[in-house]
Amino acid sequence: LEFMAGAGVDNYNWRQDKSFPPDLPYPTVDQGQRSIYNRQNRQLTYDLNARYSYNIIPKLRAISILGAQIFERKLQTSYSQSEDFDTELMTDIGAGTNVTDWGEFYDHSREAGLFFEQSMAYSEQYYFTVGVRKDWASSVGSKAPSIFYPKASFALRLDKYGFTPAQVNMMKLRFAYGESGVLPGSRDPIQLLWSAYPSGYGAGALLSQIGNDEIEPERIKEWEIGIEAEIFKNYSAEITYYNQSATNSIVGMIYSPSTGLNATTAPFNIGAMKGWGIESLFRASPIRNKNYELNLGLIWNYQTNEVTDLGGAQPIFDGSDVNVIKEGLPKHEFYYVKVLGAQFDGDGNYTKPLTTDKRVSFGNPIPENTGSFTVNFRFLKNFKLFMMADWALKFKIYNNTKRFAVTFGNNPEYNKLEEQLFDDTSDDYLTPGSTEYISAANRYAMLDRSFKSNFFEDGDYFKFREVGLSYSFKDILSSYLNQQYVSDFILGVSARNIWTTTKYSGAEVELNSGGSRNNTTGADNLTRGEDFLTLMHPRVYNFWLRVMF
Numbered sequence: 001l002e003f004m005a006g007a008g009v010d011n012y013n014w015r016q017d018k019s020f021p022p023d024l025p026y027p028t029v030d031q032g033q034r035s036i037y038n039r040q041n042r043q044l045t046y047d048l049n050a051r052y053s054y055n056i057i058p059k060l061r062a063i064s065i066l067g068a069q070i071f072e073r074k075l076q077t078s079y080s081q082s083e084d085f086d087t088e089l090m091t092d093i094g095a096g097t098n099v100t101d102w103g104e105f106y107d108h109s110r111e112a113g114l115f116f117e118q119s120m121a122y123s124e125q126y127y128f129t130v131g132v133r134k135d136w137a138s139s140v141g142s143k144a145p146s147i148f149y150p151k152a153s154f155a156l157r158l159d160k161y162g163f164t165p166a167q168v169n170m171m172k173l174r175f176a177y178g179e180s181g182v183l184p185g186s187r188d189p190i191q192l193l194w195s196a197y198p199s200g201y202g203a204g205a206l207l208s209q210i211g212n213d214e215i216e217p218e219r220i221k222e223w224e225i226g227i228e229a230e231i232f233k234n235y236s237a238e239i240t241y242y243n244q245s246a247t248n249s250i251v252g253m254i255y256s257p258s259t260g261l262n263a264t265t266a267p268f269n270i271g272a273m274k275g276w277g278i279e280s281l282f283r284a285s286p287i288r289n290k291n292y293e294l295n296l297g298l299i300w301n302y303q304t305n306e307v308t309d310l311g312g313a314q315p316i317f318d319g320s321d322v323n324v325i326k327e328g329l330p331k332h333e334f335y336y337v338k339v340l341g342a343q344f345d346g347d348g349n350y351t352k353p354l355t356t357d358k359r360v361s362f363g364n365p366i367p368e369n370t371g372s373f374t375v376n377f378r379f380l381k382n383f384k385l386f387m388m389a390d391w392a393l394k395f396k397i398y399n400n401t402k403r404f405a406v407t408f409g410n411n412p413e414y415n416k417l418e419e420q421l422f423d424d425t426s427d428d429y430l431t432p433g434s435t436e437y438i439s440a441a442n443r444y445a446m447l448d449r450s451f452k453s454n455f456f457e458d459g460d461y462f463k464f465r466e467v468g469l470s471y472s473f474k475d476i477l478s479s480y481l482n483q484q485y486v487s488d489f490i491l492g493v494s495a496r497n498i499w500t501t502t503k504y505s506g507a508e509v510e511l512n513s514g515g516s517r518n519n520t521t522g523a524d525n526l527t528r529g530e531d532f533l534t535l536m537h538p539r540v541y542n543f544w545l546r547v548m549f
Contacts, residue, residue: 001050001051001052002050002051002052002053003048003049003050003051004047004048004049004050004051005046005047005048006046006047006048007044007045007046007047008043008044008045009042009043009044009045010041010042010043011041011042011043012040012041013038013039013040014038014039014040014041015036015037015038015039016035016036016037016038016039017035017036017037018033018034018035018036019032019033019034019091020032020033020034021085021088021091022084022085022086022087022088023088029083030083030084031083031084031085031086032083032084032085032088032096033081033082033083033085033096033100034081034082034083034085034091034092034093034096035079035080035081035082035093035101036079036080036081036093037077037078037079038077038078038079039075039076039077040074040075040076040077041073041074041075041076042073042074043071043072043073044070044071044072044073045069045070045071046068046069046070046071047067047068047069047070048067048068049065049066049067049068050065050066050067051063051064051065052064052065056120059122059123060120060121060122060123061120061121061122062118062119062120062121063117063118063119063120064116064117064118065115065116065117065118066115066116067114067115067116068112068113068114068115069111069112069113069115070110070111070112070113071110071111071112072108072109072110072111073107073108073109073110074106074107074108075105075106075107075108076104076105076106076107077104077105077106078103078104078105079101079102079103079104080093080099080101080102081093081099081100081101081102082094082095082096082097082098082099082100083096083097083098083100084096084097084098085097103196107186107187108138109137109138109139109186110137110138111135111136111137111138111139111183112135112136112137113133113134113135113136114133114134115131115132115133115134116131116132116133117129117130117131118130118131123160124157124160125156125157125160126154126155126156126157127153127154127155127156127174128152128153128154128155129151129152129153129154130150130151130152131150131151131152132148132149132150132151133148133149133150133151134146134147134148134149135147135148135149135181137183137217138186138189139183139184139185139186139188139189140183140184140189140215140216140217141184141188141189141211141212141213141214141215141216142189142213143213143214144189144213144214144215144216145216147181147216147217149178149179149180149181150177150178150179151176151177151178151179152176152177152178153174153175153176153177153178154174154175154176155172155173155174155175156172156173156174157170157171157172158171158172158173159171159172167231167232168229168230168231169230169231169232169233170228170229170230171227171228171229171230172227172228172229173225173226173227174225174226174227174228175223175224175225176223176224177221177222177223177224178221178222178223179219179220179221179222180219180220180222181217181218181219181220182217182218182220182250183217184215184216184217184250184267185267187209187211188211188212188215188250188267189211189212189213189215190209190211190213191210191211191212191213192207192209192210192211192261193207193208193209193210193211194206194207194208195208207261207263207264208263208264209263209264210255210261210263210264210265210266211266211267212266212267212268214269215250215267215268215269216248216269217248218246218247218248218249218250218269218271219246219247219248220244220245220246221244221245221246221247222242222243222244222245223242223243224240224241224242224243225240225241226238226239226240226241227239234284234285234286234288235283235284235285236282236283237280237281237282237283238279238280238281238282239278239279239280239281240278240279240280241276241277241278242276242277242278242279243274243275243276244273244274244275244276244305245272245273245274245275246271246272246273246274246275247272248269248271248272249269249270249271249272249273250267250268250269250271251267251268251269251270251271251310251311251313251316251325252264252265252266252267252268252316253265253266253268253270253313254266268311270309270310270311270312270313271307271309271310271311271313271325272307272308272309273305273306273307273308273331274305274306274308275303275304275305275306276303276304276305277301277302277303277304278301278302279299279301280299280300280301281297281298281299282297282298282299283295283296283297283298284296284297290381291379291380291381292377292378292379292380293376293377293378294375294376294377294378295374295375295376295377296373296374296375296376297372297373297374297376298371298372298373298374299370299371299372299373300369300370300371301369301370301371302368302369303366303368304330304368305330305331306328306329306330307325307326307327307328307329307330307331308327309327310325310326310327315327315335316526317335317526318526318527318528319526319527320398320400320452320527320530321336321452322334322335322336322398322452322453322456322530323335323365323526323527323528323529323530325526329361330364330366331366332364332365332366332526332528332529333361333362333363333364334361334362334363334364334365334396334398334453334456334529335359335360335361335362336359336360336362336451336452336453336456337355337356337358337359337360337451337453338355338356338360338362338453339353339354339355339445339446339448339451339453339454340353340354340355340356341353341354341442341445341446342354342438342441342442342444342445343445344432344433344438344441347432347433348432348433348434348437348438349432350421350432350437350441350444350445352445353445353446353448353450353451354445355451362396362453362456363394363395363396363456364395364396364529365395365396365397365398365459365512365528365529365530366395366528366529367392367393367394367395367459368393368394368395369391369392369393369394370390370391370392370393371390371391372388372389372390372391372465373388373389373390374386374387374388375387375388381475382471382472382473382474382475383469383470383471384468384469384470384471384472385467385468385469386466386467386468386469386494387464387466387467387468388465388466388467389462389463389464389465390462390463390465391460391461391462391463392459392460392461392509393460394460395458395459395460395529396456396457396458396459396529397456397457397458397459397504397506397509397511397529397530397531398452398455398456398529398530398531399455399456399457399504399505399506399531400452400455400513400530400531400532401506401507401531401532401533401534402455402505402506403449403452403454403455404532404533406447406449407449411447413443413447414444414447416428417440417443417444417447418444420437420440421437421440421441421444457503457504457505457506458503458504459502459503459504459509459529460502460503460504461500461501461502461503461504461509461510462500462501462502463497463498463499463500464498464499464500465496465497465498466494466495466496466497466498467494467495467498468492468493468494468495468542469492469493469494470490470491470492470493471490471491471492472488472489472490473488473489473490473491474487474488474489477489485549486547486548486549487548487549488546488547488548489545489546489547489548490545490546490547490548491544491545492542492543492544492545492546493541493542493543493544494541494542494544495539495540495541495542496539496540496542497537497538497539497540498539506531506534507531507534507535507536508531508534508535508536508537510537511529511530511531511534512527512528512529512530513527513530513531513532513533513534
């Protein structure tokens, strides 16, 4: 019988201080500005469980686990800003004669769960596990029930039946079913949330968010089947097929105008989604001896999904109006009007882009295929070399950085085309109606910044992600030092983000300018795969020393 208890704390106080002295010129500040932003965050995590291992009958081994997990987070921010300082010698924020912004925010969220798991193994051949979990969370509506998640799995050692070849050391067939959930945002269950709002008539209250006191987590059900095998004790493979269905997906809908509750969308559990994928892992150890060992690993995964129900709601777009949640399409699909080419007037002059009447699908920002390849090579007994490469295929990126550059005249190709089409004083001016003019006009239409679909690009990439080399001085230490005090001394060097090849024209292919979650509300952010003024991941070199006592 074992008992375990643990507690963790993440506590920080962060302050941002900005000052624009009045004696220095700034484009948007005339007489100086001072702003202070404070952010206090405290997270507490508690985890405790009891585990009992026993034999029910000979060869039937069992483990029972009962436990609880508790999480609490408090976040508080405050902000103030003032302008118009009489002198640069007075820097206190209170010296500004014009207070332009102020406010505060507070969020308190709590989660708790109880779980039980029962596993059994018979004769190291049959394995069976069942489990249940019951959760409570402050982000779930007060009128909604608590959350109940079951799971079950079964595995069978096929090699124990004697029909597999002698070279097969292990072959396991496994099945599993489980349920999980995605919680609503921390403010989603609050029916009406008001914020203070100053005006010329004094302070008042402004309806800032409309919630739903019946909101529940999105519920995800998944079953999977897989097989694992090991051959010659040097080679192994795992292949898993999984199938997911999500119900109670949270969709934002607007109340009827007659209710007066249309300041924001309100969250409702009306969506549904299905998805499936294949995950595979292959390992090989062709060399194993005292001085040399080579281990290879290959991972290749495939995934796809489809939104199947929005409960009658219209398609939901992100803030950039490019990602959509729409029935019949994968989640976060790029969905926009497509530019087909250029239109011309009767004299052959370019007039505007020719487009589709309706939006069309352009692909998804989440890769269909991902994978990696690793090499671990120990040579001359104490040297270790590690290398890793990874890739992603069949996905799109919205290059908003390129669109931004076109907008402000910082795209050479666009500028050249504009000169060829419209500047009749230029030596490069093309004759309207000519083949060259038509070709340039079609390309110019494909760079029109008014249509964001012109900036959807393929994002496929291959990265030489990491390489590392280390040496253990263990044998040298055993010859000259007493290993009673120092058992090993390892010196290493590594590099990360070494080389990338990609179809994408931007600075970085691994990006999401909007982030996956809203840091304030905790709700999902619909924006995916948008590059806006993104910097590339740096190449990083590490030199390290590890001493083991």
